[in-house]
Amino acid sequence: MNRHNIFDELDQAIEQMLAEPDGEKPAVQDEVGELVDIASDLRHLPRPDFKMQLKAELEWQSWSPTARSKSTPSARAQMADASVMPTLAGNSYGLYPIHRSNFVASVLLHAAALVIFVGLGVVMAQHHGEHNLQDGTKVTLLAPYLPTTPGIDKKPGGGGGGGERSKLQTSAGEPPKTSMQAQLAPPVVERPREESKLMAEPTVVADLKVPDSAKVGDQLSRLMAPSAGPGTRAGVGSGSGHGVGPGDGDGLGPGNNYGHGGGIGGNGHITTPKLIYSPDPEFSEEARKSKHQGVVVMTVLVGTDGKVHDARVTQSLGMGLDEKAMETVKLWKFEPARASDGTLVAVYASIEVNFRLY
Amino acid sequence: MNAVANAANVTNERLLIEAAQHDPSRFAELYENNFARVYAFVVRRVQNREEAEDVTAEVFHQALAKLGHFQWRGIPFVAWLLRIAANTLADRWQRESRNQEVPADVLEEAGADQAIERSAMLFQLVERLPEDQRLVVLRRFVDQKSLREIAQELGRTEGAVKQLQFRALQNLRSKVRSNHESS
Numbered sequence: 001m002n003r004h005n006i007f008d009e010l011d012q013a014i015e016q017m018l019a020e021p022d023g024e025k026p027a028v029q030d031e032v033g034e035l036v037d038i039a040s041d042l043r044h045l046p047r048p049d050f051k052m053q054l055k056a057e058l059e060w061q062s063w064s065p066t067a068r069s070k071s072t073p074s075a076r077a078q079m080a081d082a083s084v085m086p087t088l089a090g091n092s093y094g095l096y097p098i099h100r101s102n103f104v105a106s107v108l109l110h111a112a113a114l115v116i117f118v119g120l121g122v123v124m125a126q127h128h129g130e131h132n133l134q135d136g137t138k139v140t141l142l143a144p145y146l147p148t149t150p151g152i153d154k155k156p157g158g159g160g161g162g163g164e165r166s167k168l169q170t171s172a173g174e175p176p177k178t179s180m181q182a183q184l185a186p187p188v189v190e191r192p193r194e195e196s197k198l199m200a201e202p203t204v205v206a207d208l209k210v211p212d213s214a215k216v217g218d219q220l221s222r223l224m225a226p227s228a229g230p231g232t233r234a235g236v237g238s239g240s241g242h243g244v245g246p247g248d249g250d251g252l253g254p255g256n257n258y259g260h261g262g263g264i265g266g267n268g269h270i271t272t273p274k275l276i277y278s279p280d281p282e283f284s285e286e287a288r289k290s291k292h293q294g295v296v297v298m299t300v301l302v303g304t305d306g307k308v309h310d311a312r313v314t315q316s317l318g319m320g321l322d323e324k325a326m327e328t329v330k331l332w333k334f335e336p337a338r339a340s341d342g343t344l345v346a347v348y349a350s351i352e353v354n355f356r357l358y
Numbered sequence: 359m360n361a362v363a364n365a366a367n368v369t370n371e372r373l374l375i376e377a378a379q380h381d382p383s384r385f386a387e388l389y390e391n392n393f394a395r396v397y398a399f400v401v402r403r404v405q406n407r408e409e410a411e412d413v414t415a416e417v418f419h420q421a422l423a424k425l426g427h428f429q430w431r432g433i434p435f436v437a438w439l440l441r442i443a444a445n446t447l448a449d450r451w452q453r454e455s456r457n458q459e460v461p462a463d464v465l466e467e468a469g470a471d472q473a474i475e476r477s478a479m480l481f482q483l484v485e486r487l488p489e490d491q492r493l494v495v496l497r498r499f500v501d502q503k504s505l506r507e508i509a510q511e512l513g514r515t516e517g518a519v520k521q522l523q524f525r526a527l528q529n530l531r532s533k534v535r536s537n538h539e540s541s
Binding site: 004006007008010011014015018021034035038039041042043044045046047048050051054055057058059061062285320323 | 393401492
């Protein structure tokens with residue numbers, strides 16, 4: 001039988017099982033039958049992040065006896081029953097009765113200590129410059145490119161764009177130098193081979209720090225072949241003008257005129273999302289065996305809810321670690337980025353996921 | 359040879375339990391060794407991923423809390439975990455419908471169920487699939503995405519994803535077979 005027919009028959013059977021979980025096993029020929037049985041079991045495959053989450057919870061509870069006893073509904077029900085904890089009230093045989101005032105004072109003292117402890121932790125976290133929770137994790141805002149996702153009703157700042165009517169999308173790279181001075185030369189992806197000494201340095205009109213890079217292009221692009229993009233009027237991107245991005249003008253990003261960040265003219269300051277919860281990634285078996293370690297760099301979309309909505313690998317480590325990084329960052333939580341008027345905004349950011357063997 | 363290996367495993371498990379009783383942070387290893395079987399046992403009975411995850415979490419939380427009371431009597435640790443799972447399920451069902459009887463198979467001797475062993479083995483084998491095959495399996499069966507959606511996400515053709523799905527299941531079948539032969 002044709003292999004393609006077998007692939008199709010198997011897929012149809014799987015589709016049927018997924019659509020009708022309580023239905024009968026689809027009738028298939030022998031060669032596919034055993035695979036359908038396996039597929040049937042796989043319908044209940046646990047989510048890989050569930051296993052990791054539960055492990056993290058158990059590890060946390062293993063050093064926190066209080067949390068451990070409160071972690072399950074049945075345990076909580078037991079806690080509610082005072083007779084299970086006679087020592088709390090001192091009403092068991094052989095115990096001194098506890099004075100209510102002492103008990104209240106003790107609770108207040110413990111609560112005060114807890115507040116100070118938590119407060120110090122929050123202050124320290126806020127003043128920890130690079131938002132490193134996972135050891136060495138760096139979060140870099142890819143500032144000019146606010147995604148056009150629902151929930152962003154107000155975009156600060158301006159933008160710009162351009163292109164050379166290329167059939168290719170814009171190639172991967174960083175924005176050129178920025179300056180609020182009048183633009184003397186528009187950005188180019190490929191510099192002429194013989195540059196004149198009098199040639200002005202390409203810039204875009206924006207007030208924003210951008211990483212130094214010799215390769216001008218779109219931070220969100222994967223295209224390696226140099227291309228100024230399908231836009232018009234000599235800039236870089238899909239827009240129109242002398243800037244970089246999908247907008248119209250001499251700035252950066254999806255807005256108009258100059259500046260960065262979307263909207264019309266001017267500059268919007270956007271804060272970098274702060275990492276507030278970052279469980280370590282698991283090693284793949286292959287990487288652990290060969291003691292392979294390093295850093296996976298990813299571009300992620302951090303939503304206004306602080307969760308990662310989209311992630312892709314921009315610097316791969318291989319041996320299954322890219323996929324482990326992908327699974328892990330989806331569990332990470334951020335304090336979302338804010339525009340200058342305090343509005344929460346979804347932004348793309350570059351993050352580093354460290355894999356270290358100790 | 360198998361008997362020697364089994365004896366070594368039993369000793370190893372006993373040492374792990376004793377270590378975890380003294381230092382609960384060592385419980386992670388017991389969790390890793392037994393997660394798949396507990397989950398497979400639960401999901402077979404509840405037939406629902408979310409509920410199975412809920413119950414599995416409850417089982418391991420209880421096991422960690424009660425580990426100090428566990429006494430080694432030569433019975434595999436997983437049997438103790440499955441007993442907790444059976445009791446948790448029975449409690450849940452009684453709570454949810456006080457008038458209904460608890461299904462008999464919740465209380466059956468769980469360790470002997472070959473179907474559970476097979477499911478647990480499958481769940482573990484998925485983790486060892488080549489990365490592209492593993493991703494297709496997760497997207498198809500966990501996220502219940504269509505082949506077209508998976509193809510778009512992975513930047514491949516629908517035909518290539520269909521082939522990867524077939525290869526993944528074939529791969530799992532041959533690994534299940536070879537595991538059965540070696541055991």
